[in-house]
Amino acid sequence: MSGLVQPLDWHAADWQRMMSAHRHNRLPHAILLSGPKYIGKQQFSRALAQHLLCITEDYSGNCGHCKGCQLNAAGTHPDLTVLAPEEAGKAIGISDIRMLSMNVSKTGQQGGWKIIIITPAEAMTASAANALLKTLEEPQGQTLIMLVSHELGRLPATIRSRCQRHVLPLPSNAEALSWLQSSSTDRETLQLALTKAQGRPLMAQQYLTGGLLDRHRQFDLWIDDVAAGRLPPLEAALHCQKLDAVVLIDWFLFYLHHRICSDIERQCYPQIFSFYDKLGKARGWIMSGANPNSQLIWEELFFDWLALSKV
Ligand SMILES: [Zn+2]
Incomplete structure (x- = not known):
């Protein structure tokens, strides 16, 4: 995944809370971001990763210019690992988690944070989830593991209890319509897409553009x-x-x-x-x-x- 991103507008309050925790040096080592699919949870996790890997001392987002941001823009930052199934619907297996755990035990190549995003976390097999427990229990230095989950109930309780949980909200209808505006000038079409997508703006956008x-x-x-x-x-x-x-x-x-x-x-x-x-x-x-x-x-x-x- 390449390109620099910011959190979506309706996650501004959650972002501010995260920034405040970061300023006070109180970010946990494992965060679980949950909520319905297609509301921007992955974007939030990537924005947070990019912000932490930005070298410029600015707490509002990524600067876009430093070495960390350039590496993230190219999708080649060595200290950011995104673990996802090879294809939609496939599982994340134990060998993937073992590789990741080995990676976590090394220090960051750029001397700062090491960040791991697992998405969707419920794609982990039971043995993969078990293997991850050890890594969650023994945090290593400046490491942040972010689990993104669309179906929280499918994650083992042992995993859930070892992460700080954040439920990201859906936008209001007005917020979603305003965000979708660039996809169509016809308000009725926008509303139809949003209704069919059950209020989930990223899915509505796919309705409109895909x-x-x-x-x-x-x-x-x-x-x-x-x-x-x-x-x-x-x-x-x-x-x-x-x-x-x-x-x-x-x-x-x-x-x-x-x-x-x-x-x-x-x-x-x-x-x-x-x-x-x-x-x-x-x-x-x-x-x-x-x-x-x-x-x-x-x-x-x-x-x-x-x-x-x-x-
Ligand atoms: Zn930067």
Whole structure:
């Protein structure tokens, strides 16, 4: 990852608290940053890393000019390690953590902080998390380990209890709209993207600039077409197999949520709630990183959905 970053506007208060701790020499050796995905937690962790590695004595952010900032701008600072799965949905294994622990025991090459970012921390396998415990228990000099977590409940309690925890907030609707302004001049489009992204601005931005809004509309059509018997479940499953399953399941849950809300006055049959639970479980299997067969999961979901639509 290259380029210098600043924390996002809605994390200004959290940033100030972090800066104050730094000024008073009270930064812990391990920080756990949690909150929903797509709100800027990784950006916050990178901004903090870059700030600590900036050599200029300035507590507001990175200076952009010193050697530390130049190395960070190029993405080649030797004292910053970012550990992430090789591909989305894959695990962070024990060998990655062992390498990292060896690295932590050496002093910083630039004579200052050594920083490690693990993101998302819940991608660590159980044995990887165990291996990290020792490093968390025996802090080395000026080392800061930042764990970024979208799903705090999936992190072992032993890891959580050894870190200082910070829950980063979502922005208000107005803050998010203001931040998204450069992506579209049409306020209605911005609001639609933000609503579909459930208030998460970085996802809304992908909707607006990465064509995600069109893909979401397409997915809603598949759901409607399967229900109406126009699209066979097997074919729908084939379409879905090539896309990010967690995002698709979130879209399906979003679709059902609206359906349940709009049906409440009329008829809301219990099977729809069972299906809602089933989607949640499927999401859990996929998130567990156990590499389940996504084609089979989607086939079962769409066959159930078709059956449900005939009730
Ligand atoms: Zn600097």
